[in-house]
Amino acid sequence: MTALRLAVAACGAHWEPAVLAEIERDRAITLVRRCVDVADLLATIGAHRIDVALLAVQAPGLDAGVVARLVEAGVRPCAVEADGSALGIDHTARVGRLAELAAARIEPREEVVDGDGGRLVAVWGPTGAPGRSTLAVSICAATAAAGHATALVDADVHGGAIGQLLGVLDEVSGVMAACRDVDRGRVARVSTHLLRLHDSWTLLTGLPRTDMWRHVRTEALVGVLDALRRDHETVVVDLGFDVDEASPSSPGRIARRILELADEVVVVGSADPVGLARLVRALEETADGVSRPPRIVLNRFRATSGWSEREVVSAVRELAGRTPWAVLPLDQAAHDAAAMAGRPLREVAPTSRYVSRVERLAVSLATSR
Numbered sequence: 001m002t003a004l005r006l007a008v009a010a011c012g013a014h015w016e017p018a019v020l021a022e023i024e025r026d027r028a029i030t031l032v033r034r035c036v037d038v039a040d041l042l043a044t045i046g047a048h049r050i051d052v053a054l055l056a057v058q059a060p061g062l063d064a065g066v067v068a069r070l071v072e073a074g075v076r077p078c079a080v081e082a083d084g085s086a087l088g089i090d091h092t093a094r095v096g097r098l099a100e101l102a103a104a105r106i107e108p109r110e111e112v113v114d115g116d117g118g119r120l121v122a123v124w125g126p127t128g129a130p131g132r133s134t135l136a137v138s139i140c141a142a143t144a145a146a147g148h149a150t151a152l153v154d155a156d157v158h159g160g161a162i163g164q165l166l167g168v169l170d171e172v173s174g175v176m177a178a179c180r181d182v183d184r185g186r187v188a189r190v191s192t193h194l195l196r197l198h199d200s201w202t203l204l205t206g207l208p209r210t211d212m213w214r215h216v217r218t219e220a221l222v223g224v225l226d227a228l229r230r231d232h233e234t235v236v237v238d239l240g241f242d243v244d245e246a247s248p249s250s251p252g253r254i255a256r257r258i259l260e261l262a263d264e265v266v267v268v269g270s271a272d273p274v275g276l277a278r279l280v281r282a283l284e285e286t287a288d289g290v291s292r293p294p295r296i297v298l299n300r301f302r303a304t305s306g307w308s309e310r311e312v313v314s315a316v317r318e319l320a321g322r323t324p325w326a327v328l329p330l331d332q333a334a335h336d337a338a339a340m341a342g343r344p345l346r347e348v349a350p351t352s353r354y355v356s357r358v359e360r361l362a363v364s365l366a367t368s369r
Contacts, residue, residue, distance in 0.1 A: 003030040004102045005051045007075075009041040010034075013056035015080050018095045026099060038062050045073045052101050054093055057082045063183035064088050065217045076101070086185025117229035118149075120237065121365055122258050125268035126282035127241040130275055131299040132268050133161050134335065134345075135328075135358070136238040139266075141344035142362035144201035148233040151194065153204045155221060155258065156240035157213035157251045160206020167342020168195060174204040176212065179220035182227070190227040204228070206238075213251040221254060222261065234366050237262070243286055256289050264365055265294040271301040271312050271327065280319045295325040297361070302330045326361055329353045 006029060010016035023031045032048050035041040038061035041053060053070055055062060057079045067088045070077045077084070078093040078101060093101060123136040133156070140152040154160035155175060163170055174193040181189040194202040204224070207213060228235045237258055244252035259265055267286075269279030276298075283294070298312055307315075309327045317323050334349035341348050346355045 003028055004099075005030050005032050005049060006054060006098075007032050007041055007044050007048075007050045007052075008034050008054045009038060009059055009062075010054070010056050010080070011037060011059040013058070013080065015056075015095050019054060019080065019098070022096065022098055028099060028102065038066055042066065042069065045070065045075050050075045052076045052078055052093075054078055054080050054098075055084065055089065056080065057084045057087065057089070062087065064185060064223070065183050065220060068219060086187075088185075117226070118151075118232045119234050119263045119366070120225060120229060120258075120261060121234060121264045121266065122237050122239055122262035123266045123268065124239040124243075124255060124259060124286075125241065126275075126278035128270065128275060128278050130268045130270040130279075131328075132156075132241075133165060133238050134338075135266070135268055135297065135299065136236050137162060137165055137344055138346065138355070138358040139362045139365065140201060140234075140236050141346050142359045143234050143236070143366050144198055145346065146363060146366065147200060148366050149200050149231070150234045150236065151202045151204065151228045151232040153225065153228070153235060153237045154206030155216075155237050155254065156206055157216060157254055158210045158240040158242065159208065160238070162203065162238060163205045165339065165342070166197065166203065166344070168197075168203065168205060170195065170205040173207050173212070175206055175221070175224070176215050178204060178224045178227075179216050182220045182223035183217060187223060187227050190224050191231060194228075202232075213254070216254065218254050218257050222257065225258070225261070241282075243282075243289065256286075259286060259290050262290075263292075265290050265292065266297055266325075266361075266365075267294040268297050268299050269316075271298040271307075272305060275300075276312070276315060276319070279316070283320050283322065293322070295361075295365075296320075296322055298324050298327045300330040301327050326357060328357055 023029050033044045064087050067077050077089045078091040079089045080093045125132045140150050144150045154162040178190045178193045239255040242252040243256045313324050331352045331354045334352040337348045338345045
């Protein structure tokens with residue numbers, strides 16, 4: 001019979017001496033390593049075959065992300081003499097009964113989809129600032145004005161701009177703080193990081209700098225969005241342009257994962273030759289990673305380009321094989337006024353054609369199933 005191979009990361013917990021003594025007595029159990037900390041544990045699972053990791057739930061650095069990495073590596077995480085469910089630990093180990101761990105199996109985790117949750121709307125588009133953030137803000141403002149409880153999440157990991165667009169000064173990134181709470185098993189605290197802008201509208205601010213994206217773990221952000229969907233009818237996420245997932249450490253994995261999970265994907269492109277070329281390439285890049293056919297929005301259309309709206313729509317249909325959902329006119333004066341006031345366009349320019357068209361889009365997004 002093959003011995004059960006254990007790693008212990010007690011980090012000074014009171015039960016450590018008793019567990020080590022029990023392992024030494026039981027020939028059916030092999031101690032591969034007594035880890036000094038969580039970093040040592042992660043290095044150990046990369047270098048050795050480990051069946052079970054015995055963990056102290058209060059160990060510094062132990063969070064849901066570490067637990068997920070253990071499971072991905074085929075290691076069964078076990079909380080010793082404690083409940084680790086908040087961190088995603090499904091097994092509890094009892095001192096004096098470690099041999100029972102050999103009979104337990106790692107069950108594959110199924111993704112839980114909460115059909116009663118609010119709708120997740122992802123607003124994305126290619127590089128070149130086609131107007132993703134402005135459209136996300138406008139959709140939220142319109143949805144909230146229609147009486148729907150709405151949350152806006154700035155998940156552009158290359159540096160969020162929604163706080164600036166809305167005149168919000170936030171000392172701490174709401175997204176980063178909420179993800180940290182999810183990692184620590186404190187999902188109920190996610191809502192404490194929301195800023196209330198109106199009666200039906202809240203905001204989770206983004207990252208102030210590109211280099212901070214490493215503090216946002218992809219599955220932690222998914223946990224944040226799940227928590228928000230339980231309390232809001234609509235959750236709108238503004239995503240950065242990058243969807244490259246070439247490596248596990250790529251920031252593009254974050255946007256790619258949200259696009260996979262979204263109930264609605266709104267892809268924004270500029271209605272000009274360069275913008276349309278970028279849009280067509282972007283649609284090709286994400287063709288296999290979008291949960292459902294995206295709604296294409298051509299932004300900043302201007303008649304002075306020499307094209308009619310019909311011609312622009314026809315060009316996209318011919319090049320991308322998809323019919324755009326909407327064309328939004330450029331209203332530079334209204335955009336400038338909104339930016340200077342730090343308010344949504346519908347509040348500073350309610351008669352703008354841009355605003356009226358976005359209102360129709362928002363109604364469709366909030367009511368479609």
